[in-house]
Amino acid sequence: MRICLLLLLFAVGTARAAEVQVAVAANFAAPMQKIAAAFQRETGHRALLAIGSTGRFYAQVKNGAPFQVLLAADDETPAKLAAEGRAVASSRFTYAIGRLVLWSAQAGVVDAEGKVLRDAGFERLAIADPKVAPYGAAAMDVITRMALPRGVIARIVQGESIGQAFQFVATGNAQLGFVALSQVMVDGRIEKGSAWVVPANLHTPLRQDAILLNTGHGNAAATALLEFLRGDAARAIIRAHGYQFQAK
Template identity: 60%
Template sequence: MPRLLFRFLAHLAAFVLTLSATAARADEVQVAVAANFTAPMQKIAALFAQDTGHKAVLAFGSTGKFYAQIKNGAPFEVLLAADDETPARLEQEGAGLAGSHFTYAIGKLVLWSAQPGVVDEAGEVLRRGNFAHLSLANPKLAPYGAAGIEAMQALGVYDALAPKIVQAENIGQAYQFVASGNAQLGFVAYSQVLDEQGKFKGGSMWMVPAKLYRPIRQDAVVLTKGTAGSQPKPAVAALMQYLQGEKARAVIQTYGYGL
């Protein structure tokens, strides 16, 4: 066999072995993500794949529905919840790895309209009530929906506005109701009205004062399906570590979350 051909085949074999080893190390992580965290997590997942070779397979929805699905055997390995209570509860019930949960973001609630001039900077539009529909995520399933209820109760306007509430399944749908014009305004996550550069997408909004609702501490937790024995699977551990790293934190802050 000619020497050049032999060297080529040797290099090719080494290349194939390297690819095989990389593929063996790379893995997928099944992640349930609170709907409010859709945009930032899509960006973080792309960076995670680029930097680690692992792929985060994402599903978005309400924290309450994810809890029920996890308890019924859904194949999720990590939960990024919209609260801190659900991850702690999953750990206590044995569906989450004990001691694995941590706060990855602190959410902020806004009252938003896709139309300029509808929502004033003081939120007085809620007292005036001169609108037909107010979008709100199901407070039993979505922490941002519960925060909206708390804010209206604190302002003393809930009873008057209750008949105007259009209830959405999750915060993503609550946003869509407002964006589509089916509701003139609604309570959504601050992250939803910001673009990738952290700039306001448009319309009008009021940043709801944090004193009007309980802090929205959003926790991540390793689920039992993401473990091997008593430890997280390598790809799961890599994702949990990545969420606490500089690149992920920068994305989280760009989308208006606290850390």
Template identity: 65%
Template sequence: MSRLQKVWPCVGALLLVLSGGGLHAEEVTVAVAANFSAPAQKIATAFAAATGHKATVVVGSTGKLYAQIKNGAPFQVLLSADDETPARLGKEGAAVAASQFTYATGRLVLWSRNAGVVDDKGEVLRSGQFAHLALADPKLAPYGAAAVDVMAKLGVTASLQPKLVQGESIGQTYQFVFSGNAAMGFVALSQVMVEGKIAQGSAWVVPSTMHSPLRQDAILLNAGKDNTAAAAFMAYLRSDAARAMIRSFGYGV
């Protein structure tokens, strides 16, 4: 076991990682929930510049990534869209349970690419004056499950059922809305926020009290146990630099 692995994830390890520490550069493959795709790519670039290690990002729905990990996919780190999937992997012996931590707290938003479609309280859902509403598959994507919670709280589940279009992931859900195949959809705030503002269209940022918390946890997978770059990436994710990037996409940390 290397010196870094013995002390990770303490502060000393973080300082060693960020300074380069003379470590041989390695590569890490990071499985990333679709809602966190853009921040993950930005963090991966900054991580490489800071440490010399390379991080390759593979994006998918949390449910699909879980299945791939269980089937032997060569991922070393998982950035999940929930806290339950990493915990499950830890309990099943597929990941290092003690390494799990919350790297971001997500926000759900009802968004339309067009201005004036979605009001700032989500009353448009009660009106039903639209053809299709997109959401991620609630069985695979925590953001989809959150959308189901919101519709149930508003009492519109039954009336909206014929209008629902499901994406496999929150990424595909966003594409449904962006392409115009759905008039609006429940997506991640990070997908439509640029420099602290919603870039285009109209939106309702859903109060976090209307659904289960979107705590997004990271965990070191078994394939990353002896990978210096994997340990370094987990440490970098907790750095001030990474946290600032995460906040810039509308997440809490």
């Protein structure tokens, strides 16, 4: 009798668990992997993650991709999807505010004020494609507002996402690059290389919004994930990777 009851409880729990397809901006990959694991432990639901650039996810959603939740690298893309009737407008919220960092995998290359950009003692500067990646657009904001010489622009190499820009620097194919602070910060500190955390007034704010896509309507896991992202457990992980939050 006891075994039957346990089997029944297991079956009920399994029936209630669900999966959600999540499109995740590349800068948020590391914290989201930890959040997804915590989410599954707490709720039983499973978040299946696809990592990429926000601009490409936008195009894929328009073409019918089966994502149910979008965690964008900006606030414009979710708003646009809602305006186009492809997402639930009332579900949109800012889950994090990102920080941009000039980073080198080598110690002593990047100074604490970013003067290396003016000294031009490097061959390649990696950024994400500013046409599709908000962090790439932010990098171009910095270059413009700092009035850097044209020689710096000539040394830029573009990755299709902030993830690829990070790989260029991590592998040494670029001496330095503008990447997301979350990609180099673990437990509140930068563990490797040298870095300059770019002052927020040098680029457009990197407000990152989450939204429920129409394909996720009625999916218990999708709704639960968006709620989980607002909670203390998720926020602790997000904060440890260098993100900030909007003032309440």
